[in-house]
Amino acid sequence: MKILIAEDEPALRQNLQWLLEMEGYDVLVASDGNEALALARQNTPDLLITDVMMPHLDGFGLVQAMRTDMQLCTTPIIMLSAKADRSDIRAGMNVGADDYLTKPYQREELLTTLQSRLARSASLRLAQAHLHSAAAAGGGLDALTALPLKEAFEAQMAQVLQRSRENGRGCAVVCVGLHGFAKINESLGRPAGDTVLRETAQRLCALVQQLPFTHPPEHGFVGRLSGDLFLVCLADLEPDALIQRVQAILAAVTQPLEVNGQNLFLSACAGASEHQDSEIQHATLVGQAEAALYHAKPRGPGSWQLFDAAQSQQVVRRLRLNNALHRALDQGELRLFYQPQIRISDGALVGFEALLRWQHPELGWVSPGEFIPVAEESDVIIPIGEWVLRTAAAQAAQWVRSQGRDDFHVAVNLSVRQFAREDLPSLVRTVLHDTGLPPHVLELEVTESIALHSVTSTLGLMQGCKALGVQLSMDDFGTGYSSLSYLKRYPLDALKIDQGFVRNIPGDAGDVAITRAIIAMAHSFGMHVIAEGVEHREQLELLRQLGCEQFQGYLCSRPVPAPEAERFFAGYRPERASLA
Ligand code: C2E
Ligand code: MG
Numbered sequence: 001m002k003i004l005i006a007e008d009e010p011a012l013r014q015n016l017q018w019l020l021e022m023e024g025y026d027v028l029v030a031s032d033g034n035e036a037l038a039l040a041r042q043n044t045p046d047l048l049i050t051d052v053m054m055p056h057l058d059g060f061g062l063v064q065a066m067r068t069d070m071q072l073c074t075t076p077i078i079m080l081s082a083k084a085d086r087s088d089i090r091a092g093m094n095v096g097a098d099d100y101l102t103k104p105y106q107r108e109e110l111l112t113t114l115q116s117r118l119a120r121s122a123s124l125r126l127a128q129a130h131l132h133s134a135a136a137a138g139g140g141l142d143a144l145t146a147l148p149l150k151e152a153f154e155a156q157m158a159q160v161l162q163r164s165r166e167n168g169r170g171c172a173v174v175c176v177g178l179h180g181f182a183k184i185n186e187s188l189g190r191p192a193g194d195t196v197l198r199e200t201a202q203r204l205c206a207l208v209q210q211l212p213f214t215h216p217p218e219h220g221f222v223g224r225l226s227g228d229l230f231l232v233c234l235a236d237l238e239p240d241a242l243i244q245r246v247q248a249i250l251a252a253v254t255q256p257l258e259v260n261g262q263n264l265f266l267s268a269c270a271g272a273s274e275h276q277d278s279e280i281q282h283a284t285l286v287g288q289a290e291a292a293l294y295h296a297k298p299r300g301p302g303s304w305q306l307f308d309a310a311q312s313q314q315v316v317r318r319l320r321l322n323n324a325l326h327r328a329l330d331q332g333e334l335r336l337f338y339q340p341q342i343r344i345s346d347g348a349l350v351g352f353e354a355l356l357r358w359q360h361p362e363l364g365w366v367s368p369g370e371f372i373p374v375a376e377e378s379d380v381i382i383p384i385g386e387w388v389l390r391t392a393a394a395q396a397a398q399w400v401r402s403q404g405r406d407d408f409h410v411a412v413n414l415s416v417r418q419f420a421r422e423d424l425p426s427l428v429r430t431v432l433h434d435t436g437l438p439p440h441v442l443e444l445e446v447t448e449s450i451a452l453h454s455v456t457s458t459l460g461l462m463q464g465c466k467a468l469g470v471q472l473s474m475d476d477f478g479t480g481y482s483s484l485s486y487l488k489r490y491p492l493d494a495l496k497i498d499q500g501f502v503r504n505i506p507g508d509a510g511d512v513a514i515t516r517a518i519i520a521m522a523h524s525f526g527m528h529v530i531a532e533g534v535e536h537r538e539q540l541e542l543l544r545q546l547g548c549e550q551f552q553g554y555l556c557s558r559p560v561p562a563p564e565a566e567r568f569f570a571g572y573r574p575e576r577a578s579l580a
């Protein structure tokens with residue numbers, strides 16, 4: 001058994017060392033808190049006896065540092081001090097000491113305390129090893145943070161709930177989401193992101209004084225739900241204490257954090273669900289806390305929300321979609337449909353827009369208008385976007401070969417999240433290379449929301465893509481954060497007039513005026529214009545008069561599977577009923 005002694009008084013230190021060595025312990029000694037911390041990290045002692053007043057780092061600081069260190073947070077600690085006030089003892093216990101003895105110490109008292117702490121720690125370790133292997137066998141531990149993942153968390157929750165029912169005390173689950181974590185990963189790299197997650201995990205553990213895998217958890221415990229989402233179970237909750245606890249959680253995770261010598265200021269939101277009715281299931285609490293988080297998020301950084309059943313239905317669906325989306329790609333539930341784009345002057349085909357379709361096994365067809373925003377909230381938009389790009393490019397390349405022509409394009413919608421990635425041009429280059437698609441046959445559609453990102457980086461990415469020879473268009477123009485000054489600077493080939501304007505022409509004079517203005521402006525910047533959502537002849541006629549070059553819409557065709565889309569290579573002739 002290895003005992004570490006931290007004591008600045010040489011005679012006392014020596015004395016303690018002899019006493020313990022005579023009892024057969026291995027003893028390490030340090031003369032201040034910093035030295036002790038370094039020794040502890042190197043040697044992982046079985047127990048620490050520490051003085052309170054020491055130079056450099058005092059006993060309180062030492063205990064605190066150990067309690068937030070994943071490796072050392074379960075080491076038993078006995079504080080030994082001449083300060084014998086109740087408040088001193090309380091302070092020692094509050095920072096996480098297991099016991100507090102006063103000087104001059106009694107030999108017997110010290111030895112019994114030491115033995116009982118060591119015995120408790122041994123049984124703790126046993127339980128820990130047991131749970132650890134159970135969790136690892138069930139795949140229940142997160143490799144990065146060593147926290148229980150959802151299933152293991154819920155299993156522990158079951159016990160906490162049981163205890164709450166028995167002792168009539170409250171308990172709650174808090175789901176914490178970091179804001180802007182994806183940006184940290186993208187701008188500083190994954191290792192930095194990992195550091196942020198590990199540090200967040202440690203802060204949360206420190207807050208609930210989690211002894212990893214103690215059984216059953218005393219004050220609560222922490223888990224990792226996914227990506228940047230953490231779970232905190234608050235056990236033995238006093239009535240009305242939840243608000244303060246959630247605020248403490250948010251305060252802890254938003255303390256500045258140093259990564260690679262850079263100070264990061266994180267923000268976070270939380271959702272909470274409190275155990276009230278005795279029938280509630282542990283998994284329900286977790287789901288409700290997560291649902292509440294999705295309600296808090298739109299209110300911005302720092303906000304939190306208690307679960308409210310009435311709000312939850314829509315959120316539950318979003319959650320369900322979010323979970324299912326992670327599998328949709330692997331299970332082949334996603335498909336691309338193609339909507340023809342037609343030149344207004346002569347009905348010739350100019351290209352297709354690739355549009356995602358998702359057939360969920362239980363929910364049926366889910367519209368991209370619903371699931372793309374959900375995908376954009378998590379990292380799943382990245383692999384989905386990449387799949388869309390590859391699939392559409394492969395289809396286009398196949399058409400180039402089978403039709404023997406390359407005077408058309410296939411347009412792919414890019415999410416703003418994809419666009420914010422520095423590696424976008426290299427992804428596009430790889431896809432072009434892998435599929436053998438001539439670059440000018442690929443068109444990338446971006447939306448006005450990219451203007452929210454830094455203009456310089458957006459411009460750089462656009463120019464990077466243009467340099468490869470692909471075409472760029474601005475989708476849904478007129479609905480977003482329009483700024484005419486950026487339009488002039490972006491290397492765009494085309495503007496797409498949003499269907500919101502097209503819908504009401506020619507009847508609505510205001511929308512006619514807007515459509516006319518958009519067309520004139522695009523032309524003055526050297527771009528051509530494509531109108532979306534054209535359903536009626538009258539709309540098409542007016543667009544022709546206003547000088548709009550191209551259109552897409554149900555008037556010609558809905559988005560259809562690739563084999564059906566192929567027939568539009570013959571062009572669009574409105575008089576032919578079969579195509580209209
Ligand atoms: P969008 O890019 O503006 O696509 C046009 C939408 O209008 C499509 O809806 C299309 O089916 C629909 N539409 C076409 N013609 C007509 C018409 O005549 N009348 C009416 N009422 N609607 C018409 P869809 O396919 O449901 O897609 C909705 C949105 O989802 C798209 O808007 C786009 O923002 C997003 N989206 C679709 N596929 C992808 C994708 O692969 N990646 C990304 N990032 N977003 C996608
Ligand atoms: Mg589009």
Ligand code: MG
Nearest residue numbers: 475476496532
């Ligand atoms: Mg559009």
